[in-house]
Amino acid sequence: MFNEIMREIENADGPVAMKELAKKVGVAESALPGMLEFLEKKGRLSLIRAGEWEQCQVTVCEACALTRWCAEGGKEGDK
Amino acid sequence: MASDNKPVTVALSGNPNAGKTTIFNNLTGGRQHVGNWPGVTVEKKEGTTRFDGSELRVIDLPGTYSLTAYSLEEVIVRDYVTLENPDLVVDIVDASNIERNLYLTTQLMELGVHVVIALNMMDVATARGINIDIELLSELLGIPVVPTVGLRNRGTEELKSTILSTVKGVARFRDIKVNYGKDIEEEISKLQQAIEQDERVSEEFLGNYSSRWLAVKLLEEDEKVEEDLSKYSEPGSALFKQVEASRGHLFSVFSEDIETVIVDNRYGFVAGVVREAVEREFEEPITLSDRIDRILTNRVLGFPFFALFMWLMFFLTFFLGKYPMNWIDHLMRGLGNLINTNITSPAWLQSMLVDGVVGGVGSVLVFLPQIFIIFICISILEDTGYMARAAFIMDRIMHWLGLHGKSFIPLLMGFGCNVPAVMATRTLESDKDRMITILVNPLMSCTARLPVYALFTAAFFAAHQGTVTFSIYLLGIILAIAMAKLFRRFLFPGESEPFVMELPPYRLPTLKGTFIHMWERGSMFLRKAGTVILAGSVVMWILSYLPPGVEYGSGASLAGKIGHVLEPLVKPLGFDWRAAVALLFGFVAKEIVVSTYGTLLGVGENRAMISSGLNQFFTPLTAYGFMAFTLIYTPCLATIAVIKKETGSWKWTAFAIGYSLLLAWIVAFVIYRVGLLLGLRG
Numbered sequence: 001m002f003n004e005i006m007r008e009i010e011n012a013d014g015p016v017a018m019k020e021l022a023k024k025v026g027v028a029e030s031a032l033p034g035m036l037e038f039l040e041k042k043g044r045l046s047l048i049r050a051g052e053w054e055q056c057q058v059t060v061c062e063a064c065a066l067t068r069w070c071a072e073g074g075k076e077g078d079k
Numbered sequence: 080m081a082s083d084n085k086p087v088t089v090a091l092s093g094n095p096n097a098g099k100t101t102i103f104n105n106l107t108g109g110r111q112h113v114g115n116w117p118g119v120t121v122e123k124k125e126g127t128t129r130f131d132g133s134e135l136r137v138i139d140l141p142g143t144y145s146l147t148a149y150s151l152e153e154v155i156v157r158d159y160v161t162l163e164n165p166d167l168v169v170d171i172v173d174a175s176n177i178e179r180n181l182y183l184t185t186q187l188m189e190l191g192v193h194v195v196i197a198l199n200m201m202d203v204a205t206a207r208g209i210n211i212d213i214e215l216l217s218e219l220l221g222i223p224v225v226p227t228v229g230l231r232n233r234g235t236e237e238l239k240s241t242i243l244s245t246v247k248g249v250a251r252f253r254d255i256k257v258n259y260g261k262d263i264e265e266e267i268s269k270l271q272q273a274i275e276q277d278e279r280v281s282e283e284f285l286g287n288y289s290s291r292w293l294a295v296k297l298l299e300e301d302e303k304v305e306e307d308l309s310k311y312s313e314p315g316s317a318l319f320k321q322v323e324a325s326r327g328h329l330f331s332v333f334s335e336d337i338e339t340v341i342v343d344n345r346y347g348f349v350a351g352v353v354r355e356a357v358e359r360e361f362e363e364p365i366t367l368s369d370r371i372d373r374i375l376t377n378r379v380l381g382f383p384f385f386a387l388f389m390w391l392m393f394f395l396t397f398f399l400g401k402y403p404m405n406w407i408d409h410l411m412r413g414l415g416n417l418i419n420t421n422i423t424s425p426a427w428l429q430s431m432l433v434d435g436v437v438g439g440v441g442s443v444l445v446f447l448p449q450i451f452i453i454f455i456c457i458s459i460l461e462d463t464g465y466m467a468r469a470a471f472i473m474d475r476i477m478h479w480l481g482l483h484g485k486s487f488i489p490l491l492m493g494f495g496c497n498v499p500a501v502m503a504t505r506t507l508e509s510d511k512d513r514m515i516t517i518l519v520n521p522l523m524s525c526t527a528r529l530p531v532y533a534l535f536t537a538a539f540f541a542a543h544q545g546t547v548t549f550s551i552y553l554l555g556i557i558l559a560i561a562m563a564k565l566f567r568r569f570l571f572p573g574e575s576e577p578f579v580m581e582l583p584p585y586r587l588p589t590l591k592g593t594f595i596h597m598w599e600r601g602s603m604f605l606r607k608a609g610t611v612i613l614a615g616s617v618v619m620w621i622l623s624y625l626p627p628g629v630e631y632g633s634g635a636s637l638a639g640k641i642g643h644v645l646e647p648l649v650k651p652l653g654f655d656w657r658a659a660v661a662l663l664f665g666f667v668a669k670e671i672v673v674s675t676y677g678t679l680l681g682v683g684e685n686r687a688m689i690s691s692g693l694n695q696f697f698t699p700l701t702a703y704g705f706m707a708f709t710l711i712y713t714p715c716l717a718t719i720a721v722i723k724k725e726t727g728s729w730k731w732t733a734f735a736i737g738y739s740l741l742l743a744w745i746v747a748f749v750i751y752r753v754g755l756l757l758g759l760r761g
Contacts, residue, residue, distance in 0.1 A: 031350065
């Protein structure tokens, strides 16, 4: 199943919805997150959780022009 | 097994959010106490209850998805179950998410402990049209299954009763194993044999583990199990030799990591069980977000839509921005007149305030509305959930570059400010991906460069400000792509793994939220105007005013002399000495390019006069080249500092400065020369 998941992701024309991916590889949609996390642990793909992409790694929020751009920015001052 | 007078120890395990704490509370009522697991700060809850004459001691284990040794929670659960030997483990399974939850069940079964499933959230499952044949599920797994609804305290008594009857050996319990297929099963048998034949291991170590579980873990290359086992068996022992032989054999059969094959089989087992015992009355409907995504993230339409939104953003920035811009312009002009009228001497003070402070800072401040509007647009795109989609749309291009899709995130952030964007590259696991993303990040046009484009497009492309600015941003993206490809090819060769991204649903942004975001970001620009830009303007005024007696801002001033030294470098691009000075000071912060012209021209912040001043030194062709140069050349001082910090290397920092300067020169040169060839006025 893992190889099929990888194949579907690699050969996809664009974003694949979890629902579609689950249908294509014949697993229940709710099982997919766990399988994807395992593949991530194995270094075969990486996962970006909702909101994670907005996070920056600024250590001093005051120095950043985009405090809201990162999830924690501007809330606690210096991280 | 517990005797009649000894309490029955029950461990509660389950996935996070499966309702474990609720079941724990239902089982124990108020009789519980909280502490920490030994040596760690993970909370440990323990409680007691009496049922049918027996005392139940209930331990709430941390929520976990599996029993590998990847996380602290997993290790705690595994160690507790194997080393503390509870009489029974209650596995709380979320019935509405059964496929994922049963994966942990398979691992608990493998440990060889008594397991009872509390099939929780049955009400949610029913509402979602998920029908579970409890009897069949129990039959297929070989363990008792009790349906519960934790939030309504349903099924608690049945659960207690099943716990006791299972511990007492009354309830049905069959030893069902995940079948890993002939090849793996053969090696598991060999390993089990080797484990049992190793005297010390079987006498001193195995007591806590099932030999099958240990064999599977050794095939999975579980580091913790290996470490524990090595205390009882030498690395060169028959057991470890068998481990190596089994791994080697299985690798030659499957040509891939054995853990992956084993985990794949577990999921296969779960899928089989679910297929038999679970029925769905209806498919989940396609959401509105799914429908919108079919268009906005479509392979063909996705990129044109992305480009359209970008263009629209710049169009709105200039179209809507011109009105408030005029108000600030009038305000600044009034301020200049006020100073001129009231401070007549000394002349240098008047000049410094009008030409230096008002001319320099004011010339940048008039672009404040546009900065705010662009931040409103970015906030809207972000709050609706579209920005996350943009990363998806760009993923194909990123892959073509050999870059990780995640690289697009810091690149997108670069449109706001390159400083946090460079820092955001820390999310990239690969050093090579990270280095490439850092090096190309300054090519993404940050908002500090917007006043430069606004000033020049207003002076030379008034009718198409949005489109011309959009083309500059696009130029930055194209150059970033090209440079990333080059860096990947020659400096950091390698491949990147694909990525999977969780997309938030589309949302309607709130007016309040959007304005708060706009203010948070825009106010930073205001602070910068009062500090760095103000200081830069005063320095530029001093250089334009001195030595005493020279014509202000002329070639004889200090600024003029510096400019003339640098002029030969920019002459081939169609620029004069003033451009060289502006670019030199723009190195500190890109807005200073604008304030430098405001100061050098000595016309206060009067935009019309700055525009007509610029018309003396630039043509539309050289103005476009100048904007391109400003986009590409040496990132600002703060970005350079952060590049040094993030790369930890002066060599790569110098490279970032050097290549961008060279690239800026080449691009501006090509624009100028091609323009001349096409007959444009240079």
